Amino acid sequence: MTDSIQQFKWSTGEKYEQSIKTDREKYIIDESKEYNNMKKLLFEDGTESCMRISNKREDANTKLNERCMIESISQNPFLPRNNYINDLQVQDEFLKPRNSNFNIET
Structure with missing residues (x-):
């Protein structure tokens, strides 16, 4: 038997x-x-990206800066011209529940 090794390359x-x-x-x-060339290229790329950022x-x-300034006060957008007292009167008249079973006879 021969001991030969085959090699592939x-x-x-x-x-x-x-x-x-x-x-x-x-x-x-x-x-x-x-x-040094790679370092220079990387530095140039880094500065360009910083400029883009x-x-x-x-x-x-x-x-x-071009946006319109809006008020930072919380106000009801549906009642912008009413004052607080008028809003309370509207709340008392229309927004509070009433007992509809109660009949007033005069």
């Missing part, structure tokens, strides 16, 4: 290139440049 038939240990510094420098905030503030 994904490739197009080309040989792999191994880097030399002295080339490592070159790759580290390239990675640091890429990191502030624009949304400004838009909301202008919409709020």
Whole structure:
């Protein structure tokens, strides 16, 4: 019996290139440049999003400032021109229940 191990690898038939240990510094420098570029891009994106947020905030503030001012006093919208005494008289006359079985004979 032969002890042979079969190995499978994904490739197009080309040989792999191994880097030399002295080339490592070159790759580290390239990675640091890429990191700085990414950092710069992220910073620019962050400032643009902050600017967009502030624009949304400004838009909301202008919409709020353009609204009509309403009274902050609680009042009955159905009786805006009556005074309190007239409202009490209307309540006594019409809104309080009465006994309809009670007949007054004069």
